[in-house]
Amino acid sequence: MTDAPALTAHPxxxxxxxxxxxxxxxxxxxxxxxxxxxxxxxxxxxxxPEKFAWLESLGFDLFPQDGSGVVSADQTLVASAAVEDTVPxxxxxxxxxxxxxxxxxxLATLFNAAPAGIAIGGTSGKSTVTGMTGWIMTQxxxxxxxxxxxxxxxxxxxDAPFASARVGQGRIxxxxxxxxxxxxALYRPSVAVLGNVSLDHKSLEELRQLFGDFxxxxxVAVVNLDDAETAALAAHAKTLVTFGxxxxxxxxxxxxxxxxxxxxxxxxxxxxxGSAHPLxxxxxxxxxxxxxxxxxxxxxxxxxxxxEAVAALGSFAGLARRFDIVGTSASGITVIDDFGHNxxxxxxxxxxxxxxxxxxxxxxxxxGYGPLRQMGAELAQVFxxxxxxxxxxxLCDPVYFGGTVDRSEGSERIVRLIGEAGGKxxxxxxxxxxxxxxxxxxxxxxxxxIMGARDDTLSTFAADVLSQLAS
Numbered sequence: 001m002t003d004a005p006a007l008t009a010h011p012x013x014x015x016x017x018x019x020x021x022x023x024x025x026x027x028x029x030x031x032x033x034x035x036x037x038x039x040x041x042x043x044x045x046x047x048x049p050e051k052f053a054w055l056e057s058l059g060f061d062l063f064p065q066d067g068s069g070v071v072s073a074d075q076t077l078v079a080s081a082a083v084e085d086t087v088p089x090x091x092x093x094x095x096x097x098x099x100x101x102x103x104x105x106x107l108a109t110l111f112n113a114a115p116a117g118i119a120i121g122g123t124s125g126k127s128t129v130t131g132m133t134g135w136i137m138t139q140x141x142x143x144x145x146x147x148x149x150x151x152x153x154x155x156x157x158x159d160a161p162f163a164s165a166r167v168g169q170g171r172i173x174x175x176x177x178x179x180x181x182x183x184x185a186l187y188r189p190s191v192a193v194l195g196n197v198s199l200d201h202k203s204l205e206e207l208r209q210l211f212g213d214f215x216x217x218x219x220v221a222v223v224n225l226d227d228a229e230t231a232a233l234a235a236h237a238k239t240l241v242t243f244g245x246x247x248x249x250x251x252x253x254x255x256x257x258x259x260x261x262x263x264x265x266x267x268x269x270x271x272x273x274g275s276a277h278p279l280x281x282x283x284x285x286x287x288x289x290x291x292x293x294x295x296x297x298x299x300x301x302x303x304x305x306x307x308e309a310v311a312a313l314g315s316f317a318g319l320a321r322r323f324d325i326v327g328t329s330a331s332g333i334t335v336i337d338d339f340g341h342n343x344x345x346x347x348x349x350x351x352x353x354x355x356x357x358x359x360x361x362x363x364x365x366x367x368g369y370g371p372l373r374q375m376g377a378e379l380a381q382v383f384x385x386x387x388x389x390x391x392x393x394x395l396c397d398p399v400y401f402g403g404t405v406d407r408s409e410g411s412e413r414i415v416r417l418i419g420e421a422g423g424k425x426x427x428x429x430x431x432x433x434x435x436x437x438x439x440x441x442x443x444x445x446x447x448x449x450i451m452g453a454r455d456d457t458l459s460t461f462a463a464d465v466l467s468q469l470a471s
Contacts, residue, residue: 007034007109013070013098014038015079015089017060018051018456020149021103021178022080024165026060028110028147031167037061037069039089048456051162067092074098078106081181104183107147107175112188114145114173118298119187121214122195122230123207124344125291126176128283129195131319132295134166134174139312140304143170150339151320172302179210191301192218195294197229198344204229212236220301222294225250241301243293245286252297252306254279254289261356262325264289268296270306277310283318285352323349326462329469331444337462341367341453343378349449350386358445360391361438363465365431365452366398366411376414384423392441393418393425396434399455431461439468 007029014026017038030036037060043052044065056062063069067088070077077093077100084090093100101109111117118137120130127150134146135154146152146166155163177184179202192215197207212233215221221237224230225247234240244250245257255276256267262284268277281288292313299309318324326335336353340346346364353360362383366372372379383393395411411427418425428434438448448469450462 007113008032011035011037011072011075013075013077013089013093015065015077015083015087016040017055017062018042018048019080020164020454020456021107022078023051023055023162024147024149025078025103025106025110026055027058027165028145028167029106030058030060031165037063037075039063039065039069041065042456048460051456054161065089070096070098072096072098076101078103102183104178104181104186107177108183108186111147111173111175111177112186115171116173116190116302117187118172118174118191118193118302119177119184119189119214119218120175120193120195120294120298121177121179121184121211122193122224123179123198124342124348125195125287125294126178127319127339128288128291128322129193129294129298130174130176132291132313132316133193133298135316136295136299136304136309136312137170137172137174137302138166138168139315140299140308142172142302142304143168144172144174145170147173147175148319149176150322153317153319154315156320177214179207179214182206182210184210184214187214187217189214189218191220191222191298193222193294193298194230194233195224195290196227196344197233208233222297222301224290224294226290241297243290243297245289245293252293252300254293257286257289259286259355260284268293268306268310275306277307279310280314282314282316284323285348285355287348287352288323321459323352324459326450326459327466329466331469333442333444333446333448333469335462335466335469336447336449337459338449338451339453340364340449340451341371343375343382346379346451347382347386349451350382353447353449354386354388358447359443360387361442361446361448362387362391362393363434363438363448363450364393364395365455365458366395366414367453367455369398369400369409372398372411372414373409376409377417380414380417380423381421383425384418384421387423389424391424393423394434394437395425395427396431397429399452435461435465435468438465442469 225244
């Protein structure tokens with residue numbers, strides 16, 4: 001377990017405790033013996049009540065987001081950078097003189113205190129690679145602590161329905177690390193993994209600097225040679241392990257790739273010793289083969305033989321909301337719940353769907369007005385390029401939980417850009433109305449994919465769409 005006694009010596013308060021980045025941190029801190037309380041706007045709004053009931057059952061004290069839970073100068077307030085200073089907890093903490101940490105600062109402190117840390121970076125695939133690496137470490141007896149931004153199905157139990165973290169007693173801490181806020185600079189990893197580099201929240205110049213420094217700080221860097229931007233940063237590494245599918249120079253590669261609708265098989269090649277290992281994945285898509293190679297290389301850099309890592313991935317069950325098949329209606333319409341929200345992630349999901357026959361209805365809820373301005377044009381190109389003339393994209397308004405964000409540019413612009421690029425798209429402001437429209441146009445054999453981020457209720461929406469299709 002992480003050796004950070006100072007972190008457990010005083011009480012903590014999480015503002016936004018139910019968030020995908022906050023919840024696993026709260027679980028890890030509590031698992032290490034800290035007293036943790038929190039609040040969440042989603043709880044106050046009655047969203048995902050089962051999640052907050054579960055947290056209370058674990059002994060977390062939850063409060064309305066009105067400042068009433070911040071009661072002592074001894075508490076440390078944890079809040080993401082997006083939380084505004086006018087939020088009652090922030091005001092109250094300032095009045096009392098409470099210490100404050102960002103989510104990223106707390107995670108980096110926990111991570112850096114561990115004897116050995118595997119940090120998973122890159123624009124896309126971080127959560128899946130983290131889940132895969134964590135599962136390999138667990139299956140091979142390393143008893144890791146794992147911090148993930150998504151629920152890992154392998155660790156879900158009736159007592160842990162939202163298992164986005166695992167608290168282990170071993171030396172290794174596996175975590176995804178975020179470049180979007182620059183906090184990747186805080187981590188000192190034993191093993192740094194870089195899957196891909198592409199435009200998301202920062203310019204490519206900023207990303208090259210952040211990721212290059214990230215690789216340079218690690219004892220061992222694991223790099224995807226098939227990604228040109230990532231391969232160009234390999235020179236920063238002290239010691240290098242490379243992977244790839246198309247690059248003949250990749251130390252860990254793949255051959256004999258067979259993609260199925262919900263699975264994938266391949267032979268993993270370790271070109272350093274000439275060995276070959278049969279890989280069977282329960283998750284589909286070429287991007288998941290890359291994720292698997294990244295995890296195998298990361299685990300190997302941390303001391304796990306390649307053969308053992310490959311074998312462990314045979315029982316990897318995937319992550320919630322990562323090409324997560326909700327179900328299939330009696331008429332053969334399949335509904336998939338997916339976290340796709342930036343161009344790379346959406347492209348990978350659509351490519352997986354289009355690798356097999358059948359029409360695609362792609363529903364997309366943008367994860368904010370700011371990101372829509374930043375990457376909207378590129379997203380529109382992805383939907384127009386990846387989908388065919390029979391497919392359709394449906395957008396509702398971006399998710400909005402309140403605040404002062406500029407809401408002048410919305411989803412209607414993206415629909416217009418998709419149309420101008422030759423795609424077929426519809427803008428329907430209300431999500432509920434989108435669900436009715438999907439039920440109205442869906443036909444036998446269609447795949448309906450529900451995409452978006454930062455909103456746990458998308459999974460409920462996906463289930464609702466499936467029930468409408470069944471009725």
